[in-house]
Amino acid sequence: MKNNVDVLINVFGKPHQTALSLLSLLQHSGHHVGLIHFQEEPATAEYERKGQEKLIRFLGDRLVHFMPKYWNGIDPTDEGRLRTDREYLLSMRYQHGWERSEARYALTIHNDIEVHGDVVGHLLEAIGDHSGAGEIGQCWWCPAGQNNLCDSTRYAEFTPSYPYLMKIYNKNFDPAKRRAYHLGLSQQFQDRPWPLPECRLNEWCALIDLEKVRPDTMPFGPGTPFGALIPSGALIGENRDRPVCLDTGVQWFRDMNHLGHRFVHHDIYRDIDHDRLGNVALDSPEMYIEKEMTALHRIKAEYPDFYRFLMS
Numbered sequence: 520m521k522n523n524v525d526v527l528i529n530v531f532g533k534p535h536q537t538a539l540s541l542l543s544l545l546q547h548s549g550h551h552v553g554l555i556h557f558q559e560e561p562a563t564a565e566y567e568r569k570g571q572e573k574l575i576r577f578l579g580d581r582l583v584h585f586m587p588k589y590w591n592g593i594d595p596t597d598e599g600r601l602r603t604d605r606e607y608l609l610s611m612r613y614q615h616g617w618e619r620s621e622a623r624y625a626l627t628i629h630n631d632i633e634v635h636g637d638v639v640g641h642l643l644e645a646i647g648d649h650s651g652a653g654e655i656g657q658c659w660w661c662p663a664g665q666n667n668l669c670d671s672t673r674y675a676e677f678t679p680s681y682p683y684l685m686k687i688y689n690k691n692f693d694p695a696k697r698r699a700y701h702l703g704l705s706q707q708f709q710d711r712p713w714p715l716p717e718c719r720l721n722e723w724c725a726l727i728d729l730e731k732v733r734p735d736t737m738p739f740g741p742g743t744p745f746g747a748l749i750p751s752g753a754l755i756g757e758n759r760d761r762p763v764c765l766d767t768g769v770q771w772f773r774d775m776n777h778l779g780h781r782f783v784h785h786d787i788y789r790d791i792d793h794d795r796l797g798n799v800a801l802d803s804p805e806m807y808i809e810k811e812m813t814a815l816h817r818i819k820a821e822y823p824d825f826y827r828f829l830m831s
Contacts (some may be wrong), residue, residue: 523733534570535814548639556616612746629723636790642726653725
């Protein structure tokens with residue numbers, strides 16, 4: 520299976536963390552990796568672009584760089600526009616590599632991880648006949664997980680009715696521990712509550728069998744793009760006109776499961792470090808700088824060739 524895996528990474532800022540993510544991945548799993556599809560958001564600041572450009576040049580032909588026309592942020596995806604605007608579809612996170620990769624498998628990663636073991640090799644061992652492998656579910660956000668009704672290894676077993684799902688969402692609701700789904704979910708959940716709103720293959724390090732799922736995913740099939748953010752129907756407090764969105768990959772995961780695909784949970788943390796709240800740093804200049812400097816010090820210690828190239 521050598522070089523049978525392409526990497527899909529969506530990049531918004533964090534140039535040093537991005538470099539550490541990819542350099543550490545290549546150090547420990549590079550023998551499995553073919554191309555790196557590097558999708559960079561067009562909203563990247565100029566000072567961050569310089570760091571990204573250094574990394575792109577350093578990795579050379581091993582990296583395919585793509586910057587989409589649109590920056591979507593966390594805005595809800597316009598599902599109708601996906602079918603009529605090609606550039607808009609390509610602006611979905613990970614979409615360019617998803618369509619262009621010629622490898623059987625895609626490894627999606629965040630740009631704020633550090634790899635310390637052969638995560639790709641272990642995911643290849645875990646995936647078997649499944650359509651994807653990795654950490655399943657944001658169970659810490661889910662009342663089913665909080666009440667020990669379900670977990671990452673049992674996501675296909677807990678299939679509650681919609682009234683029961685709403686009952687557990689409303690029980691002891693705490694906005695610090697759950698999203699505001701207690702206010703009600705969209706029609707698709709009323710019709711088919713499973714998979715639950717926090718069920719997904721967490722994209723910060725997941726292996727996906729493209730040969731299996733790509734024919735069922737837009738633009739080739741009916742499934743929602745992996746990177747789409749679909750409104751759930753719940754409303755946030757006083758912002759009655761702004762729905763809570765399902766997270767990255769949730770709608771895709773629902774669509775794939777409804778089309779017969781199944782996924783397997785694998786403990787990725789034996790091989791990677793990742794802060795699940797990493798994006799919070801984008802709203803905190805102090806935390807952002809701290810994490811960037813920490814990554815730079817790690818690069819200097821572990822990847823001196825790139826550090827010298829970066830500083831040149």
